[in-house]
Amino acid sequence: MPKSIFFSPEIFPFLVACIKVKKTDESVLVLQKEPTSTLNEPMAATGVxxxxxxxxxxxxxxxxxxxxxxxxxxxxxxxxxxxxxxxxxxxxxxxxxxxxxxxxxxxxxxxxxxxxxxxxxxxxxxxxxxxxxxxxxxxxxxxxxxxxxxxxxxxxxxxxxxxxxxxxxxxxxxxxxxxxxxxxxxxxxxxxxxxxxxxxxxxxxxxxxxxxxxxxxxxxxxxxxxxxxxxxxxxxxxxxxxxxxxxxxxxxxxxxxxxxxxxxxxxxxxxxxxxxxxxxxxxxxxxxxxxxxxxxxxxxxxxxxxxxxxxxxxxxxxxxxxxxxxxxxxxxxxxxxxKGAEAQDLWDNAKEQVNKEVQSWPYTFPASEDFPKTDQRGTVRGNLLVQDRCVNKEAMPAAGAYVGLAPPGNAGSWQRENKGYQFWTTVDQSGSFAISHIRPGDYNLYAWVPGFIGDYEYDAAISISPGSNIDVGELVYEPPRDGPTLWEIGIPDRSAAEFYVPDPNPKYINPLYVNHPDKFRQYGLWERYAELYPEEDLVYTVDVSDYKKDWFFAQVNRKVGEGTYTSTTWQIKFKIDNVDQTETYKLRIALASAHNSDLQVRVNDEMANPPLFSSGVIGTDNAIARHGIHGLYWLFNIDIPGSELLEGDNTIFLTQAKSSSPFQGIMYDYIRLEGPLSLNP
Structure with missing residues (x-):
């Protein structure tokens, strides 16, 4: 008699696409969409x-x-x-x-x-x-x-x-x-x-x-x-x-x-x-x-x-x-x-159990004194606003921002912190946040706001003692900004997911990620750059190109022979009608990842030596090889003297100068050119 395993309707099409009915000497596995039944109730609990x-x-x-x-x-x-x-x-x-x-x-x-x-x-x-x-x-x-x-x-x-x-x-x-x-x-x-x-x-x-x-x-x-x-x-x-x-x-x-x-x-x-x-x-x-x-x-x-x-x-x-x-x-x-239940119920039940475990945290059962219980922990609450004077003169609720406590350091140091404890939450639509169940200790309060560059750090240390309930009041994050946006590429969200992610080489497929929002998880996507740009590197024209289609998700090296690679230089072409050569313009480059890379920036002269900016060798996150779409976050704020710019057509050259491996490269999060503050109305 055939054995049946039942699957929920929403997963059934995917299973049909990914597996075949298997025959054995004893049975046939039959996929069916059938009425659901609940998981087994646990047997009467006996003593441990x-x-x-x-x-x-x-x-x-x-x-x-x-x-x-x-x-x-x-x-x-x-x-x-x-x-x-x-x-x-x-x-x-x-x-x-x-x-x-x-x-x-x-x-x-x-x-x-x-x-x-x-x-x-x-x-x-x-x-x-x-x-x-x-x-x-x-x-x-x-x-x-x-x-x-x-x-x-x-x-x-x-x-x-x-x-x-x-x-x-x-x-x-x-x-x-x-x-x-x-x-x-x-x-x-x-x-x-x-x-x-x-x-x-x-x-x-x-x-x-x-x-x-x-x-x-x-x-x-x-x-x-x-x-x-x-x-x-x-x-x-x-x-x-x-x-x-x-x-x-x-x-x-x-x-x-x-x-x-x-x-x-x-x-x-x-x-x-x-x-x-x-x-x-x-x-x-x-x-x-x-x-x-x-x-x-x-x-x-x-x-x-x-x-x-x-x-x-x-x-x-x-x-x-x-x-x-x-x-x-x-x-x-x-x-x-x-028997007869939907197998998908196992996953759904596991997610229900997650909610129970989260609600039970911090657990009461650990016997070690090194694990503090609820009454031995503290809470921090407040309200976070974000104010970018070139976007809105008024401070706005930092809805969706991440706010957390981590050991003392500099703004953004939490992403490299590795010895202490961290406690994070997200900001609601009104800007309010509450971080609960914090272990006693000394912390700094950090935040970052999707849609804005940079990192926030509260200017006072926070000391948590058992039962403490600290209200830090209204905090205002002013992200880096010198002047109005002349142009921008991407979304400042610490990820390269919004850029062009190619289809994988048909020889290297994981069917799970076909027509999937995480298509960047396919193997070997770094090799597709040389196929799309066999001789000339990427050129992006502001107000003409679309970063979703025309900006490759990672600036990688081009393979020129077996085991041989060459560095790549991308171009951003843009126009400025009126250049104030006495002022300084600001180029903001936020990176979502870097692996053994040296990012060099030149303006209107691809051969300029030295370049206007060089990051030096940075990063070892290996996110390109590991399908991560981001690693650690980097932000570079580069001054461009007005004398370097031309009225009319301009070009910024972005070179990733290290070229000994296919996995050396960077992922951009967001790029913005700002004019002088005097241009802001």
Missing amino acids: QLHIEADHAVIDNGIVKVTLSNPGGLLRGIEYGGIDNVLELNNQDLNGGFWDLNWSEAGSPGTRGKFDTIEGTSLKVIVQTEDQVELSFTRIWSPSVKGDQAPLSIDKRFVVLRGFSGFYSYAIFEHLKDLPGFNLNTTRIAFMLRKDKFHYIAITDNRQRFMPLPDDRLPPRGQQLAYPEAVLLVDPIEPEFKGQVDDKYQYSLENKDNRVHGWICFDPPVGFWQITPSNEFRTGGPPKQDLTSHVNPTTLAIFVTSHYAGEDLIVKFEDGEVWKKVFGPVCIYLNSAP
């Missing part, structure tokens, strides 16, 4: 049970059973929903679930070092009641492991609650005054799921699909492309994936959007979801991007990485530097659907 053996510990609440190694604290089993273990234990390298980190010696260049799965050396029962079990797996650094382990004291915690379909995990990292310095490049918690069970990935409402198998990535079934993470599937086990590209970076998300992601098994219908209810412990602020779930199948909760940022986000410690941080808790949620 803990069993500790010599080499493992088991926590069981009657819904989910979690097995951890003793004393290592590595996840070796998660039993749920009729599956004896959702974790994969037969991979050649990484198995089960684990906290890990990547570290290097102090002063080491680059962003990679030694990989460590953080095995604990002792197990302690922190809480053991019928309502909760919390286990601690600790590892204390000593000089005997110098060179083999990162000099940190690490306490990994796992919590199972009565009646909850999943568990929680958090960790406390501490660098003590007697420890040597080092670089913390990455830390995360990872889960390797059963490759015979979990084949369907869900990242967002419109980023879901059946995925190839991990074996499809290995030679000869897979062919590595320009970097190891990107593989062309030339002979996959499932033929419908032939000719597709698999690349884990295609499934990245920004922190502000990264609440839930995971995998679905269809036999039985079970979902495995990683939920992050707060961003306070992540680095880089709301727009920082990172990995989520990808082929293996793998699910990640990432706390520190250099992805889409580069070395700025590496946490660097000096000898004896005192530091402590709590990463998490994050939630691992499992759900199941009865």
